[in-house]
Amino acid sequence: MDSLNVIELLKYLFLGLIQGITEPIPVSSSGHLVLFEHFMGLKISGLSFEVLVNFASLLAVLFIYRSDLIQLTKNSVSYVVVSEKTQSMKKDFYFVLYLIIGTVPAGIIGVLFQDQIATIFKGVRVIGITLIITGIALWLIRNRKGSKSDGELTLKDSIIIGLSQAVALIPGISRSGATIVSAMALGTKRDTALKFSFFLYIPVSLGGMILSISDLVHDPRIGELLLPYTLAFIASLIASYFSLKWFINIMKKGKLGYFSIYCFIVGIAVIIFG
Numbered sequence: 001m002d003s004l005n006v007i008e009l010l011k012y013l014f015l016g017l018i019q020g021i022t023e024p025i026p027v028s029s030s031g032h033l034v035l036f037e038h039f040m041g042l043k044i045s046g047l048s049f050e051v052l053v054n055f056a057s058l059l060a061v062l063f064i065y066r067s068d069l070i071q072l073t074k075n076s077v078s079y080v081v082v083s084e085k086t087q088s089m090k091k092d093f094y095f096v097l098y099l100i101i102g103t104v105p106a107g108i109i110g111v112l113f114q115d116q117i118a119t120i121f122k123g124v125r126v127i128g129i130t131l132i133i134t135g136i137a138l139w140l141i142r143n144r145k146g147s148k149s150d151g152e153l154t155l156k157d158s159i160i161i162g163l164s165q166a167v168a169l170i171p172g173i174s175r176s177g178a179t180i181v182s183a184m185a186l187g188t189k190r191d192t193a194l195k196f197s198f199f200l201y202i203p204v205s206l207g208g209m210i211l212s213i214s215d216l217v218h219d220p221r222i223g224e225l226l227l228p229y230t231l232a233f234i235a236s237l238i239a240s241y242f243s244l245k246w247f248i249n250i251m252k253k254g255k256l257g258y259f260s261i262y263c264f265i266v267g268i269a270v271i272i273f274g
Contacts, residue, residue, distance in 0.1 A: 024060075026180060048219065055206075075093065131263045143254065194248065
């Protein structure tokens with residue numbers, strides 16, 4: 001294998017790490033992928049690569065929250081099928097119901113307008129601007145604690161948080177940032193905001209992967225891309241796991257202001273040098 005091929009593999013590996021590190025934290029993973037592709041000179045056409053490394057992040061989320069997901073599933077099913085319903089069953093059933101409702105806005109807007117959004121909000125300087133917007137939103141809610149727990153979310157909350165996830169289809173607007181900011185602005189506790197945000201990510205990422213399977217399988221360069229894509233997938237999976245564990249700790253300490261400052265610095269630098 002010549003040096004050029006090694007360098008290309010390292011670039012894909014690096015992009016996988018960037019996706020994994022930035023997906024769980026509120027700094028826009030898609031925006032960072034675009035920035036690093038731009039400044040590293042690595043052009044990756046289509047959405048297949050982004051969807052694949054996103055799916056790796058999803059697996060990390062599923063593993064970390066596996067106990068919560070199992071409990072939600074069991075209690076939700078029990079609430080539907082058993083006659084004697086407990087408060088715990090009801091709470092988890094409505095949590096799942098609101099997750100489904102919250103997924104709808106991004107799903108519809110993504111299917112209908114993804115291409116238009118990508119065309120309108122194009123270029124690295126746009127990402128610089130949207131990163132600053134993300135930073136402002138994070139700064140405004142950085143000290144909020146909230147009082148609403150999982151069982152106190154409402155239909156209105158789920159719709160608003162779902163709409164904020166749809167806004168994050170714009171490159172540079174962090175998906176986790178937008179959903180966590182809107183949830184905390186609505187008065188939810190930090191751990192509830194975090195959980196609802198990442199559970200909303202599950203159907204979005206899974207749906208994107210399912211829709212992209214055909215593109216991946218029929219890609220004429222699939223043989224050539226198999227190794228770099230596999231390396232990027234593994235890197236994203238491992239980095240996502242550790243990044244999410246770290247972010248959960250950050251949320252407990254209420255240190256969102258760090259990410260706000262980061263978004264300001266990177267956004268301004270991109271606008272100046274992009």
